[in-house]
Amino acid sequence: MKTFGRQFPLYVHQLDTVALPEGSVTLQARATLIGISRDSSTVELLIDRTRPTATQIDPPAGALVGRGNPLTVTFDETIDPISVTSGVVLSVTPLGQNTPTAVPADIRFDATGTVLTVTPRADLPLGTVGLSWGGVKDLAGNPAGNPVAATWSVDQSVLVGPELAHVQFPDPTTWVRHW
Numbered sequence: 001m002k003t004f005g006r007q008f009p010l011y012v013h014q015l016d017t018v019a020l021p022e023g024s025v026t027l028q029a030r031a032t033l034i035g036i037s038r039d040s041s042t043v044e045l046l047i048d049r050t051r052p053t054a055t056q057i058d059p060p061a062g063a064l065v066g067r068g069n070p071l072t073v074t075f076d077e078t079i080d081p082i083s084v085t086s087g088v089v090l091s092v093t094p095l096g097q098n099t100p101t102a103v104p105a106d107i108r109f110d111a112t113g114t115v116l117t118v119t120p121r122a123d124l125p126l127g128t129v130g131l132s133w134g135g136v137k138d139l140a141g142n143p144a145g146n147p148v149a150a151t152w153s154v155d156q157s158v159l160v161g162p163e164l165a166h167v168q169f170p171d172p173t174t175w176v177r178h179w
Contacts (some may be wrong), residue, residue: 022047051145052077052138064155070119070133071152075144078113087144088133092154094127103129114146124140124154 015027025047029040056074059065071090088107091100104121118131134148 017045017047020045020047022049027048046140048138048140049140050077051142052136052140053145054092054133054147057147057150059152059154061150063152065120065124065129065152066155067120067123069155071129071150072118073116073131073133073150075114075116077138079109079116079144080110080139080141081113083135083137084109084116087133087137088118089130089132089135090115090120091130092124092127092133094125094129097127100130101125126154126156128152129154 023046023096025044026042028042031038031040052075054073055076056071056072058074059069064099065071084107090103090105090107090175092103093100103124106117106119106121108117109115110117116136120129130149130153132149133144136144
């Protein structure tokens with residue numbers, strides 16, 4: 001329903017938009033009294049009933065991620081930035097557990113409002129990282145459509161540390177035998 005402000009102190013009208021097509025519609029009111037008509041100025045009305053959809057998720061689902069890895073979700077339309085504060089959740093389900101634990105993260109959108117970037121601010125315990133955005137909405141208030149979540153595995157080498165993660169062993173042909 002679209003409600004128009006009073007054009008004249010006595011007239012208020014609600015427009016049922018259910019039968020109108022999605023997209024841009026130009027509206028103009030006309031009042032006629034004793035055969036004399038008067039038109040209002042035109043009003044552009046954007047009808048949007050389509051849910052925003054994630055079109056790209058990086059890294060791909062199932063990849064290894066760690067504390068410094070940003071997770072990005074690209075949407076097919078602009079997302080309402082107010083819905084992001086409660087609509088995006090980063091969590092980890094540690095190995096051997098069934099309950100996810102929230103992870104502090106930096107959450108931001110690019111200037112177009114279509115690319116969501118989430119970067120964990122804490123070390124991630126071994127397990128499955130989950131990112132959900134089911135609570136976000138587009139500028140028309142439509143909630144996100146499928147998919148609304150992705151999961152990754154925690155990169156185990158990050159937990160070991162860089163000095164042990166990629167140890168280079170010497171060439172065995174150069175070893176000296178001491179008997």
